[in-house]
Amino acid sequence: MMLTRLDTITLETTAPIQLIDITEALRQRCAASGVRDGLVTLLSRHTTASICLNERETQLQRDMVTFLKRLVPRDGDYLHNLAPVDDRDNAHAHLLALFTNASETIPIADGELLLGGWQSVFFVELDGPRPERSVTLQFLGQPEAG
Numbered sequence: 001m002m003l004t005r006l007d008t009i010t011l012e013t014t015a016p017i018q019l020i021d022i023t024e025a026l027r028q029r030c031a032a033s034g035v036r037d038g039l040v041t042l043l044s045r046h047t048t049a050s051i052c053l054n055e056r057e058t059q060l061q062r063d064m065v066t067f068l069k070r071l072v073p074r075d076g077d078y079l080h081n082l083a084p085v086d087d088r089d090n091a092h093a094h095l096l097a098l099f100t101n102a103s104e105t106i107p108i109a110d111g112e113l114l115l116g117g118w119q120s121v122f123f124v125e126l127d128g129p130r131p132e133r134s135v136t137l138q139f140l141g142q143p144e145a146g
Contacts, residue, residue, distance in 0.1 A: 006136070038141010050101050055118045
């Protein structure tokens, strides 16, 4: 029998560009999902936020934010900002999203996420701050015995 579960991680962002470690929240939801062996797919359903796997280290996270700001400057001459859809001059955030992932899939074995020793799971805000953002989780796999 195949088990599927849908869940959501909801969070608030506090900076224009921000990496938020959601690894522990994901581990908790993985444990509650009942999936012993399978996969979890994480999806950012936002066009200006993404998901990534990387190392959690304070200076590296600062470097990542600096890199993104330099890659696509906020104050560029962007046509989207001439008539923004939601009154946000956020063309830079949409352009940054071209270089990031809207989703990630992580294997689950024996009820645990198969992450490398240095890997953490991040929600990457590209157009903050935002009072509410979410990550959709879909668990798929073999259920725990019993």
